[in-house]
Structure formats: C-alpha cells, structure tokens
Amino acid sequence: QVQLVESGGGLVQAGGSLRLSCAASGRTFSSYTMGWFRQAPGKEREFVAAIRWSGGSTYYADSVKGRFTISGDNANNTVYLQMNSLKSEDTAVYYCGASTSSFYYTHMSRSYDYWGQGTQVTVSS
Numbered sequence: 001q002v003q004l005v006e007s008g009g010g011l012v013q014a015g016g017s018l019r020l021s022c023a024a025s026g027r028t029f030s031s032y033t034m035g036w037f038r039q040a041p042g043k044e045r046e047f048v049a050a051i052r053w054s055g056g057s058t059y060y061a062d063s064v065k066g067r068f069t070i071s072g073d074n075a076n077n078t079v080y081l082q083m084n085s086l087k088s089e090d091t092a093v094y095y096c097g098a099s100t101s102s103f104y105y106t107h108m109s110r111s112y113d114y115w116g117q118g119t120q121v122t123v124s125s
Helices: none
Strands: 003-007 010-013 018-025 033-039 046-052 058-060 068-073 078-083 092-099 119-124
Touching: 003 092, 018 033, 018 092, 018 119, 033 068, 033 078, 046 068, 046 078, 058 068
Parallel strands: 010 119
Antiparallel strands: 003 018, 018 078, 033 046, 033 092, 046 058, 068 078, 092 119
C-alpha cells in the first residue's frame, strides 16, 4: 500500500521560510517522479515543483523559481520542498504526489498516481 505523508506546514510571516517533507512508503520509487502541488481556497490545484528520482532532474513553476527548491533523499524515500521568501500568495494546502508518467507531463496533476493528504501553509502579510 503506497503512502505519501506530508509534514512541515504552518504559519509564517511574509519573507520567511518553511521546509515541507513528503515521506513515501509502500513500494520502490526509483522510477517515479515526485511532485509538489498546491491548492488555495476556490482555486484549482496547481503545480509547484517536481523531481525525478532517477537522475535528479527538477522542474519548477515560474511563480516559485528562485525561491523554492525541491530535493530528494533516496535512502529515506523522502522529498523536500524548501520554501524561501514566502509571499501571501503562497498560502495554500500543499500536496505531494508520485507519478510514473513521462517527466514531460510532470506539471499535470492528472498524471500523478498517488497523493498525500496535504499540509497547510499560511503566509501572513
């Protein structure tokens, strides 16, 4: 049984930082792409960042480039999202996903096979 468990969300002031974690279990994820998405109230789920376990390729949404960094710890099957210079518009529930689809589709939520339960990030201005 595949499980993705996010942690690390919370309340932070604008300009601050948070690090989210996604612990994956239940299978070998070496062939997967791991992604972070977010969903604000009344909005659709949007892509944030992704990393390919094999090779470590990364991909970011334009809105977070230069501020967020995705990384992976293969030994512990954990993916991180370091978020710096946070803005109020980063406020959302952040979800971790795992995908076996081509990395070309990594920004599409429908290409993901598994999701975590989400963790709330609130940035106060």
